[in-house]
Amino acid sequence: MARVALVTGGMGGLGESICVKLAALGYKVVTTHSPGNSKAAEWLQTMNNMGYGFKAYPCDVADFDACKACVDEIVKDIGPVDVLVNNAGITRDMTFKRMTKADWDAVIHTNLDSVFNMTKQVMDGMVERKWGRVINVSSVNGIKGAFGQTNYAAAKAGMHGFTKAMALEVAKSGVTVNTISPGYIGTKMVMAIPQEVLDSKILPHIPVNRLGKPEEIAGLVAYLSSEEAAFVTGANISINGGQHMF
Ligand code: CAA
Numbered sequence: 001m002a003r004v005a006l007v008t009g010g011m012g013g014l015g016e017s018i019c020v021k022l023a024a025l026g027y028k029v030v031t032t033h034s035p036g037n038s039k040a041a042e043w044l045q046t047m048n049n050m051g052y053g054f055k056a057y058p059c060d061v062a063d064f065d066a067c068k069a070c071v072d073e074i075v076k077d078i079g080p081v082d083v084l085v086n087n088a089g090i091t092r093d094m095t096f097k098r099m100t101k102a103d104w105d106a107v108i109h110t111n112l113d114s115v116f117n118m119t120k121q122v123m124d125g126m127v128e129r130k131w132g133r134v135i136n137v138s139s140v141n142g143i144k145g146a147f148g149q150t151n152y153a154a155a156k157a158g159m160h161g162f163t164k165a166m167a168l169e170v171a172k173s174g175v176t177v178n179t180i181s182p183g184y185i186g187t188k189m190v191m192a193i194p195q196e197v198l199d200s201k202i203l204p205h206i207p208v209n210r211l212g213k214p215e216e217i218a219g220l221v222a223y224l225s226s227e228e229a230a231f232v233t234g235a236n237i238s239i240n241g242g243q244h245m246f
Contacts, residue, residue: 006081008032009088011043013187017214021222023052032059061088061114071121081122083225086115087137093148104151111155132175133225140183140240160236167234176233178224183240185212207242
């Protein structure tokens with residue numbers, strides 16, 4: 001029977017590619033989108049006209065009760081979640097001097113609390129069934145920091161702490177938990193960076209001399225979701241064009 005993959009924020013730049021790749025590999029793909037996303041229905045229609053058969057649910061991943069209600073519904077409608085990709089994320093880039101508590105909270109709640117909120121809903125079932133994959137989409141900036149991203153870098157670094165601890169707790173149960181850390185990928189989030197900052201501060205530091213492609217990230221997620229990746233757990237895999245080698 002086809003495995004169920006839940007991708008949070010599946011309508012964004014990385015999320016859409018991840019959904020498409022997992023669907024092509026035969027997973028039943030379910031995605032969440034923010035409750036206020038007015039383009040969600042149109043996106044779903046367009047994708048399903050192409051034959052993907054996605055399901056989509058509104059869910060504020062920063063809200064624990066909303067995540068519980070959402071996953072309960074998914075389980076009822078489609079079945080238990082075998083692969084969880086914690087991909088939903090936002091930026092509120094600004095120097096620390098300008099950052100308000102609200103800017104800090106928004107990023108921590110959406111990018112880090114969400115990992116707890118969603119993983120909590122699926123982990124017991126994965127352990128009981130002795131199979132599961134959790135993939136946390138972090139960032140090169142969680143490893144190296146980034147000017148204007150104290151909130152984002154803290155959340156993204158925190159994700160990997162969660163990954164390592166969670167991986168240990170479920171390692172004997174056939175469940176793997178991994179982080180991936182994409183670098184700068186050609187998505188809307190990256191294209192929102194002022195062009196002069198991109199040209200002068202970012203692109204010169206990417207040895208392969210280009211932005212990454214969402215499909216390149218999706219390929220890594222597909223690998224980590226697979227049977228073959230059963231021995232990879234607690235890892236943080238960089239995929240950044242050589243930007244931050246260590
Ligand atoms: N490194 C060093 N100095 C920098 C810098 C950088 N990356 N970016 C800006 N500065 C400097 C500027 O040169 C400027 O210096 P001077 O005053 O001496 O001229 C000073 O900081 C102020 O710069 P700005 O005028 O740009 O300040 P601002 O307050 O208008 O904007 C900012 C600051 C919002 C951080 C803006 O620079 C910015 O958006 N930077 C990009 C942040 C970034 O990389 N975000 C990543 C988004 S993509 C992502 O997050 C996906 C992922 O996971 C990789």
